[in-house]
Amino acid sequence: MNKPEVSRRRFLAQVAMAVPAGAVLLDAVVTNHAQAQAAAPAAPAKLPKLEESDPSAKALGYVDNISKVDRKSPLAARFAPGQECDKCSQLQGKVGDAYRPCAIFPGKLVAAKGWCSVWAPIA
Numbered sequence: 001m002n003k004p005e006v007s008r009r010r011f012l013a014q015v016a017m018a019v020p021a022g023a024v025l026l027d028a029v030v031t032n033h034a035q036a037q038a039a040a041p042a043a044p045a046k047l048p049k050l051e052e053s054d055p056s057a058k059a060l061g062y063v064d065n066i067s068k069v070d071r072k073s074p075l076a077a078r079f080a081p082g083q084e085c086d087k088c089s090q091l092q093g094k095v096g097d098a099y100r101p102c103a104i105f106p107g108k109l110v111a112a113k114g115w116c117s118v119w120a121p122i123a
């Protein structure tokens with residue numbers, strides 16, 4: 001009848017040794033998870049759309065739809081149908097998005113179907 005008592009003592013001793021180790025391990029896991037979350041880069045903020053009225057847009061004749069290009073403007077001297085932003089080497093971001101970043105207008109999104117006088121074909 002003494003044997004269960006020994007087993008119980010042994011069990012309690014093992015638990016006493018295991019719990020602090022488990023708590024330390026759990027704390028390390030939680031701490032690492034929190035540090036990983038804190039170190040993870042934030043999702044990129046959504047950029048504002050470039051307005052045609054923006055001075056930099058006006059300077060380059062930017063329009064948010066190629067159908068609005070003023071062909072009489074000197075800025076459109078090199079314009080040709082089919083020169084949408086989504087076929088320009090300066091366009092960045094995800095193919096298929098309606099508005100994407102452009103290297104010429106940092107911090108703004110341009111329309112994939114837009115155009116400006118800096119248009120250059122994708123190589």
Ligand code: SF4
Nearest residue numbers: 085088090102116119
């Ligand atoms: S540089 Fe190219 S992608 Fe950027 S606005 Fe002008 S035509 Fe569009």
